[in-house]
Amino acid sequence: MRPAFVAIGKHYKKPKAGGAVKKQKTPANNLSELEKILAYNFTDRTLLQRAMTHRSWAHEQVAPGEEEQARRLHNEAFEFVGDSVVGLIVADYLFQSYPDASEGELSRMKHRLVSASTLSKVSKRMLLGDFLRVGRGEEKSGGRNKRALLADVFEAILGAIYIDGGFVAATDFVMHALGDELENADPASAAAADVKTMLQERLQAQQRCTPQYTVVETVGPPHRRVFHVEVSWESGCVRGEGRTIKAAEKSAARLALENIPAAAIEQQAAD
Numbered sequence: 001m002r003p004a005f006v007a008i009g010k011h012y013k014k015p016k017a018g019g020a021v022k023k024q025k026t027p028a029n030n031l032s033e034l035e036k037i038l039a040y041n042f043t044d045r046t047l048l049q050r051a052m053t054h055r056s057w058a059h060e061q062v063a064p065g066e067e068e069q070a071r072r073l074h075n076e077a078f079e080f081v082g083d084s085v086v087g088l089i090v091a092d093y094l095f096q097s098y099p100d101a102s103e104g105e106l107s108r109m110k111h112r113l114v115s116a117s118t119l120s121k122v123s124k125r126m127l128l129g130d131f132l133r134v135g136r137g138e139e140k141s142g143g144r145n146k147r148a149l150l151a152d153v154f155e156a157i158l159g160a161i162y163i164d165g166g167f168v169a170a171t172d173f174v175m176h177a178l179g180d181e182l183e184n185a186d187p188a189s190a191a192a193a194d195v196k197t198m199l200q201e202r203l204q205a206q207q208r209c210t211p212q213y214t215v216v217e218t219v220g221p222p223h224r225r226v227f228h229v230e231v232s233w234e235s236g237c238v239r240g241e242g243r244t245i246k247a248a249e250k251s252a253a254r255l256a257l258e259n260i261p262a263a264a265i266e267q268q269a270a271d
Contacts, residue, residue, distance in 0.1 A: 034131045038157065039176045042164050051075045051160035052128075052153065054143065056135030075156035078163075082155030085162045086114050089174045093182055101187055108190035113181055115201050116151040122177050123150035128157065148204075195253040199231070202257065208234055211256065213249050231256050 031048055035041050042048045050073065058073035071077070090113045094106050101109075112118060123129065129144035132153055143149055154177070162170040175182070199211055216239065217228040229248035230239045238259055240251025 030131070034128075037126050037128075038161075038173060040161055040165070040169060040173055042160070044164055047078075047160040047164050048157070051078050051156040052131050052133055054132060054134045054138060054149065054153075056138040056143070057133040060135045075153065075160075078156040078159035079152050080159070081162060082157065082159030083114075085158055085167075085170050086119075086155060086174060089171050090114055090178075090182075094185070098187065105187040105190065109185045109187065111198070112190055113178065113185060116148060116205060117197070117201055118178075118181055119154045120147040120150040122181070123154040126177065128153050195250050195257060199253045199256050199260075202260070203233055211253070213252065215245060215248075233260075236260070 031045055053074050055074040058070040062069045090110050094109050134143045161173050211231050211233045214230050216230045220226045226241055227245050227248040228239055228241045229252050230237055231252040238255040240248050240255055242248035242251050
């Protein structure tokens with residue numbers, strides 16, 4: 001049984017569920033309304049404004065060749081900070097909530113909670129895309145609703161809150177925004193997570209193509225069919241088998257995850 005409160009240093013705070021926000025038309029520069037949604041008031045609002053600025057907008061505001069000036073306007077550095085901060089806060093929460101869990105169980109729960117899929121869902125629930133400043137091209141292509149962009153803006157906001165108010169303020173925001181997800185996290189559900197989704201998220205995290213599944217062979221009599229499915233991605237493929245196509249696909253995805261650890265993908269992306 002996990003505790004109802006989470007320890008952050010010597011402070012104990014109960015997770016606050018991040019409820020859905022009522023949809024309304026709001027100007028992208030209405031920072032007061034955004035602060036209400038975030039449940040945090042900035043001391044320095046320029047941090048919040050930068051957190052809500054996509055690189056496409058920033059590059060439209062400067063002359064060609066002035067990339068350094070554009071970097072001072074957009075939120076990518078804040079994303080870097082927020083990515084580390086959310087990982088630490090979630091790891092602390094899980095460690096305090098499940099002191100007897102194994103490293104593997106904690107890692108699986110953390111992976112799901114800080115994934116682009118989860119963060120984009122929370123970002124969409126809080127209507128953060130409505131407040132984002134994007135360039136004309138990104139606007140036309142529906143950038144405000146893109147999963148990767150929504151996950152990035154969540155991390156950027158968290159980074160801005162951490163810079164503005166410190167670790168306690170950042171923790172309060174994560175509890176507010178991810179309250180439902182944190183409450184529902186447990187080792188059993190993490191272990192039972194769809195391995196196909198886990199494989200897709202791992203590849204997409206490094207801008208890799210979506211894995212493709214192909215039935216390559218079916219053997220045995222009708223009452224004892226065995227399906228062989230191949231899953232392929234940019235740099236390889238593996239085969240799995242099962243009594244149904246779905247089971248064979250999961251088997252292949254599980255083997256792919258074993259053959260492509262997160263560290264290996266990160267190294268491939270760096271090369």
